[in-house]
Amino acid sequence: MKALEEKILKEGVVLPGNILKVGNFLNHRLDVGFLCEMGAEIARLFRDCGINKIVTIETSGIAIAMGAAIHMGVPVVFAKKNKSKNVSGEVYCTEVVSFTHKNVSQVIVEKKYLEAGDKVLLVDDFLANGMALKGLISICREAGVEICGAAIAIEKGFQKGGEEIRAMGIRVESLAIVESMTDDSITFREQ
Ligand code: 5GP
Numbered sequence: 589m590k591a592l593e594e595k596i597l598k599e600g601v602v603l604p605g606n607i608l609k610v611g612n613f614l615n616h617r618l619d620v621g622f623l624c625e626m627g628a629e630i631a632r633l634f635r636d637c638g639i640n641k642i643v644t645i646e647t648s649g650i651a652i653a654m655g656a657a658i659h660m661g662v663p664v665v666f667a668k669k670n671k672s673k674n675v676s677g678e679v680y681c682t683e684v685v686s687f688t689h690k691n692v693s694q695v696i697v698e699k700k701y702l703e704a705g706d707k708v709l710l711v712d713d714f715l716a717n718g719m720a721l722k723g724l725i726s727i728c729r730e731a732g733v734e735i736c737g738a739a740i741a742i743e744k745g746f747q748k749g750g751e752e753i754r755a756m757g758i759r760v761e762s763l764a765i766v767e768s769m770t771d772d773s774i775t776f777r778e779q
Contacts (some may be wrong), residue, residue, distance in 0.1 A: 589629050589763040593776050595622065596742065602769045606716075606744065607688060614713055614741060618651050626763055627655025630711070630739040633761045634660070637736045639709045641665060643702075643728060645684070645695060645720050652741050653711040660709075665701045667724060669693040680730050684723035687716045695723045702731035710738040715762060718749025725758070737761060744769075745777050 601609040613619035630652075639660060644653035645667045653664045668675060669684075670693065678699040685692050702708075710724050721738055728735050735758060743750050743762035746769075754760050765777035 589626065591622075592626060592741065592764045596764060596766070596776075597774060600774060602771055602774065606747070606769075608714075608742065608744070608766065608769060608774075610742070614651065615648050623651055623655035624658060625655075626652060626741055627657070628659045629763055630656040630709075630761070631659035634709055634737060634739065637709070638707050639736050641702075641706050641733075642709050642711050643667070643697075643724055644711045645669070645724060648713040649711055649720075652713050656709070656711055656739060662709075664711075665697060667695045667697050667727060669695055680727040682723045682726045682730075685719045687714075687719065695727070697727050697731075699731070702728065702733050704732055706731075706733035707736050708733050709736055711740075712738070713741045715740040715743040715749045715753075715760070716747045718747075718752050721749065721753055725753075725756070739763075742766065 599612040603609050613622055640662055642653045642657050642664045646669055650666050657664045679696040681696045683692050684695045708728055737759035740762040743765045745765040745767050767775045767777045
């Protein structure tokens with residue numbers, strides 16, 4: 589998505605540790621109009637797949653998931669990183685290593701929000717080593733729902749997640765794929 593690549597070039601900041609900061613529109617301040625544009629593109633890519641639910645992971649996946657959900661007319665279920673008091677009943681649970689925080693979280697979804705027959709689109713803001721997506725895949729598989737694919741705002745193509753998840757037979761569509769980045773340059777993969 590050309591507009592996303594241009595926005596990354598204009599507003600993105602490369603931080604040490606292979607982190608791309610896009611706090612100005614995706615991770616801290618939310619550019620809601622632009623999130624809706626990204627959502628429309630995700631809806632276009634996955635039209636005709638019969639998707640009835642989006643599954644994402646808190647916190648940063650929620651905004652882009654909502655952008656897509658508005659255009660697809662489906663609900664969003666987000667995996668919670670900690671079992672808070674307002675989670676009750678049976679849960680699916682897995683562990684996810686956070687790329688940005690370097691810690692391990694228990695990630696949970698209440699069983700009642702994933703139902704037999706669901707056709708699910710996984711959505712997240714970034715794809716790096718694939719740990720967050722693999723956590724969601726594991727929960728969806730345990731729930732027995734169909735995974736129609738994964739939509740990512742920004743994939744870092746120089747990390748292994750995209751390749752590994754595509755090798756699992758899952759369709760991954762990333763609106764922008766960063767091929768390489770340094771302090772003063774970011775290059776994108778042609779798609
Ligand atoms: P993975 O699990 O694929 O290694 O990393 C993806 C998760 O880590 C995403 O949910 C995202 O929140 C975070 N993440 C990974 N790389 C970056 C990055 O370069 N910038 C930002 N802002 N978040 C990232």
